[in-house]
Amino acid sequence: xxxxxxxxxxxxxxxxxxxxxxxxxxxxxxxxxxxxxxxxxxxxxxxxxxxxxxxxxxxxxxxxxxxxxxxxxxxxxxxxxxxxxxxxxxxxxxxxxxxxxxxxxxxxxxxxxxxxxxxxxxxxxxxxxxxxxxxxxxxxxxxxxxxxxxxxxxx
Numbered sequence: 001x002x003x004x005x006x007x008x009x010x011x012x013x014x015x016x017x018x019x020x021x022x023x024x025x026x027x028x029x030x031x032x033x034x035x036x037x038x039x040x041x042x043x044x045x046x047x048x049x050x051x052x053x054x055x056x057x058x059x060x061x062x063x064x065x066x067x068x069x070x071x072x073x074x075x076x077x078x079x080x081x082x083x084x085x086x087x088x089x090x091x092x093x094x095x096x097x098x099x100x101x102x103x104x105x106x107x108x109x110x111x112x113x114x115x116x117x118x119x120x121x122x123x124x125x126x127x128x129x130x131x132x133x134x135x136x137x138x139x140x141x142x143x144x145x146x147x148x149x150x151x152x153x154x155x
Contacts, residue, residue, distance in 0.1 A: 009051075019040045019082075058085065060094065078111070078113070079113050110149055
């Protein structure tokens with residue numbers, strides 16, 4: 001069973017390990033090389049993110065398999081800073097299950113935003129399936145997404 005729990009400072013090393021494996025595996029999906037978003041492989045950055053954002057550990061039957069970072073940018077507006085799963089747990093519908101647990105935690109959300117690299121067709125498809133719409137592409141190839149939440153869709 002998938003669950004979310006708030007990350008704690010002592011989770012930083014575990015989140016680094018899961019994040020590094022998840023993002024470095026993007027080479028299998030078109031990444032130009034190993035790497036990821038800022039701080040994906042840095043325990044100090046992970047600890048800071050735990051302090052300033054809503055950082056959740058994604059677990060399956062009690063074992064940590066990934067993470068989600070979310071934060072408010074304005075009243076009713078939220079950003080999903082990232083979602084990641086260790087490679088062996090990807091492409092099994094577990095990310096979708098994790099997001100289904102995330103949405104009710106933000107009953108006042110009217111809009112969610114996120115971004116992903118243009119080369120990452122897999123994540124672009126995932127976000128579109130979850131109701132996100134591509135809104136723009138930046139000069140550096142970052143695809144911006146937005147998900148409108150209707151009052152009926154709020155918990």
